Amino acid sequence: MSNLKSRMLPDSAGHFGIFGGTFVAETLMRPLAELREACERYLPDATFQAELDEDLRQYVGRPSPLYLAARLTARHGGARIYLKREDLNHTGAHKINNTVGQALLAQRLGKRRVIAETGAGQHGVATATVAARLGMECVVYMGSEDIRRQAINVYRMRLLGATVVPVTSGSRTLKDALNEALRDWVTNVDDTFYIIGTVAGPHPYPMMVREFQAVLGREARAQVLAQEGRLPDALVACVGGGSNAIGLFHPFIEDTGVRMVGVEAAGDGLDTDRHAASLCAGQVGVLHGNRTFLIEDAGGQIRETHSISAGLDYPGVGPEHAWLKESGRAEYVAVDDKEALEAFHELTRVEGILPALESAHALAYATRLARELGPDGVIIANLSGRGDKDVHTVAELEGIEI
Amino acid sequence: MSRLQHRFDALRAHGRVALIPFLTAGDPKPEETVALMHALVAGGADVLELGVPFSDPMAEGPPIQRACERALKHGITLADVLALVADFRRADGDTPVVLMGYLNPLEVFGYARFAQAASEAGVDGVITVDIPPEEADEYRRVLGEYGLDPVFLLAPTTTEERIARICDASQGFVYYVSLRGVTGAANLDVTEVAQRLAVVRRHTDKPVGVGFGINDAESAAQVAPIADAVIVGSAIVNRIEEYGDRPEELREILREFVAGLRHAIDGATAPKVSTA
Numbered sequence: 214m215s216n217l218k219s220r221m222l223p224d225s226a227g228h229f230g231i232f233g234g235t236f237v238a239e240t241l242m243r244p245l246a247e248l249r250e251a252c253e254r255y256l257p258d259a260t261f262q263a264e265l266d267e268d269l270r271q272y273v274g275r276p277s278p279l280y281l282a283a284r285l286t287a288r289h290g291g292a293r294i295y296l297k298r299e300d301l302n303h304t305g306a307h308k309i310n311n312t313v314g315q316a317l318l319a320q321r322l323g324k325r326r327v328i329a330e331t332g333a334g335q336h337g338v339a340t341a342t343v344a345a346r347l348g349m350e351c352v353v354y355m356g357s358e359d360i361r362r363q364a365i366n367v368y369r370m371r372l373l374g375a376t377v378v379p380v381t382s383g384s385r386t387l388k389d390a391l392n393e394a395l396r397d398w399v400t401n402v403d404d405t406f407y408i409i410g411t412v413a414g415p416h417p418y419p420m421m422v423r424e425f426q427a428v429l430g431r432e433a434r435a436q437v438l439a440q441e442g443r444l445p446d447a448l449v450a451c452v453g454g455g456s457n458a459i460g461l462f463h464p465f466i467e468d469t470g471v472r473m474v475g476v477e478a479a480g481d482g483l484d485t486d487r488h489a490a491s492l493c494a495g496q497v498g499v500l501h502g503n504r505t506f507l508i509e510d511a512g513g514q515i516r517e518t519h520s521i522s523a524g525l526d527y528p529g530v531g532p533e534h535a536w537l538k539e540s541g542r543a544e545y546v547a548v549d550d551k552e553a554l555e556a557f558h559e560l561t562r563v564e565g566i567l568p569a570l571e572s573a574h575a576l577a578y579a580t581r582l583a584r585e586l587g588p589d590g591v592i593i594a595n596l597s598g599r600g601d602k603d604v605h606t607v608a609e610l611e612g613i614e615i
Numbered sequence: 616m617s618r619l620q621h622r623f624d625a626l627r628a629h630g631r632v633a634l635i636p637f638l639t640a641g642d643p644k645p646e647e648t649v650a651l652m653h654a655l656v657a658g659g660a661d662v663l664e665l666g667v668p669f670s671d672p673m674a675e676g677p678p679i680q681r682a683c684e685r686a687l688k689h690g691i692t693l694a695d696v697l698a699l700v701a702d703f704r705r706a707d708g709d710t711p712v713v714l715m716g717y718l719n720p721l722e723v724f725g726y727a728r729f730a731q732a733a734s735e736a737g738v739d740g741v742i743t744v745d746i747p748p749e750e751a752d753e754y755r756r757v758l759g760e761y762g763l764d765p766v767f768l769l770a771p772t773t774t775e776e777r778i779a780r781i782c783d784a785s786q787g788f789v790y791y792v793s794l795r796g797v798t799g800a801a802n803l804d805v806t807e808v809a810q811r812l813a814v815v816r817r818h819t820d821k822p823v824g825v826g827f828g829i830n831d832a833e834s835a836a837q838v839a840p841i842a843d844a845v846i847v848g849s850a851i852v853n854r855i856e857e858y859g860d861r862p863e864e865l866r867e868i869l870r871e872f873v874a875g876l877r878h879a880i881d882g883a884t885a886p887k888v889s890t891a
Contacts, residue, residue: 226749234750235747235749235750236718236745236746236747236750237673237745237747238673238674238744238745238768238770238792239747239767239768239769239770239772239773239781239792240770240771240772240792240795241772242747242770242772242773242777243772243773243774244772246774382677382680382684383670383671383684388671389671392671392672392673395673396673396674396676396796396797399674399795399796399797400795400796400797400800401795402772402795403795496723497722498719498722498723499717499718499719499722499745500671500719501671501673502745504722507719509719509723511692511723512692512693512694512720512723512724513669513693513719513720513721513722513723513724514668514669514670514687514719514720515670515671515719516670
């Protein structure tokens with residue numbers, strides 16, 4: 214493949230090779246065209262970028278540190294493991310990088326109402342946060358199963374003034390929340406801006422969200438050059454929809470010596486039907502506006518997924534990841550619930566950092582890869598969010614009542 | 616000439632407006648579907664719209680979402696839906712059948728394999744909610760090869776430039792989505808529909824069907840004078856949900872409901888005949 218070419222993707226219609234595109238109901242074609250025009254106009258605009266940079270510095274708290282996890286590294290006796298500390302951002306995850314950017318676009322389009330879907334609740338919180346700050350109405354759709362798992366984030370959103378709508382259709386998780394948000398959007402299309410939380414959905418979302426998340430990869434690249442004097446051997450990030458991974462990978466795409474590894478949720482195991490690893494174990498299909506890898510049955514019905522982490526519990530994946538897999542530029546692996554939980558506990562006890570269960574999938578693989586690469590290696594693992602929201606889930610699994 | 620075009624030409628020659636009821640294949644049970652299709656025709660349907668169940672029906676309101684869930688509980692597949700159409704065709708060779716659904720089951724089936732099987736089963740047209748003409752070159756080519764009409768949708772938000780493009784791509788008829796929202800929504804504004812259809816008519820002579828939000832004889836009668844076809848979905852599906860466990864009663868209720876719609880549409884559109 215040509216790496217220079219992949220840096221230029223998607224094409225003008227939002228295609229990454231055969232992936233991506235715009236597969237939506239007709240009603241949404243016009244707001245998507247407006248959004249494309251807004252991206253073309255404002256993303257290269259110096260005033261817009263200056264405002265975004267200011268928000269990222271003063272409100273989000275960027276840049277986030279690139280932290281050498283020395284004790285974690287020592288325990289595994291291999292490559293030096295650096296953590297990109299997105300957990301230290303305001304609201305506790307990388308999600309806010311994107312919501313700050315999309316909210317600025319919503320403002321410029323004159324929209325006073327924002328909607329979002331959320332799985333773990335991190336994107337919902339990040340959306341409710343920027344809506345509160347800008348005085349916008351905010352409605353967040355969340356699967357009723359996820360509401361149960363993520364009670365703290367639900368309450369945070371309500372404190373921030375958002376309306377959290379439980380979604381009881383289908384599997385009652387992130388994919389169903391996305392369906393319901395799309396239904397809201399077709400109904401309230403004139404005054405509503407849909408803030409999608411990941412690099413999926415119809416064009417221009419995968420491209421736009423990538424552009425807003427790439428700040429973390431640009432920082433990481435400059436930081437590792439400053440701290441190590443060289444590029445890393447590998448990048449490791451968890452992949453549900455894939456926004457934190459794209460944010461980390463994208464600025465390194467032309468650095469062909471840097472391996473890029475996306476870690477999916479293997480749930481109970483890839484040999485069971487309870488996982489959420491669409492790139493490792495899915496087939497090509499069309500869902501939520503784009504062509505990508507999906508977890509589906511032989512008839513094209515989307516299957517229910519499972520992961521201990523609500524944020525990875527999604528049957529699709531961003532189309533750029535599908536392209537990076539097909540082109541061979543990135544590799545994708547899967548880590549199961551058990552191994553992710555072990556990584557969660559390990560980082561907490563060894564480094565004093567409570568990682569999100571999503572990020573724990575990346576950590577689990579990073580330690581494995583560190584042993585493989587040996588002491589001369591350097592790895593950056595994306596610590597995409599903090600784990601406070603998962604304390605109840607972990608306690609419940611261990612039979613502890615809080 | 617396709618069965619759809621033939622049917623619309625005949626209706627137009629008699630100054631009549633088509634009635635297109637919708638039901639989801641396999642709802643409440645796959646073995647009821649063919650009998651329900653015949654009941655809709657007996658009530659006065661000109662064309663049938665048969666929903667292909669999908670796990671993630673993004674454009675549907677709660678009634679058709681639940682219909683999909685009921686049908687999928689029986690494990691119904693796209694191949695099963697085509698078998699139901701073939702079964703329907705054994706007793707009815709005239710009424711056009713249009714499938715309505717989402718792209719993913721067709722993608723997985725394969726466009727060419729689907730088009731061949733659908734054509735053999737006696738399907739006449741295909742409405743796929745989530746494929747705009749911009750993504751549909753291959754889809755249109757393959758459907759056309761097997762004599763199937765790809766029906767595309769227009770929405771209140773469609774720009775005039777795209778109206779022309781969509782009308783050009785659509786075969787059989789053009790589907791005008793009458794409101795901003797999902798199927799079965801309650802915010803139909805007939806005045807706005809009339810204004811938008813006037814714009815659409817500037818771009819096409821093809822029949823224009825109007826659907827979404829038409830749920831009773833009154834709204835059907837309001838839309839009929841400005842449309843070539845009146846499409847009624849959720850109101851039928853709601854009755855299927857309510858009477859699903861009483862198959863004989865359900866068939867009779869659907870036949871009567873459709874007859875009522877038929878009467879209202881004909882009453883609103885029939886040429887005035889002097890009774891003096």
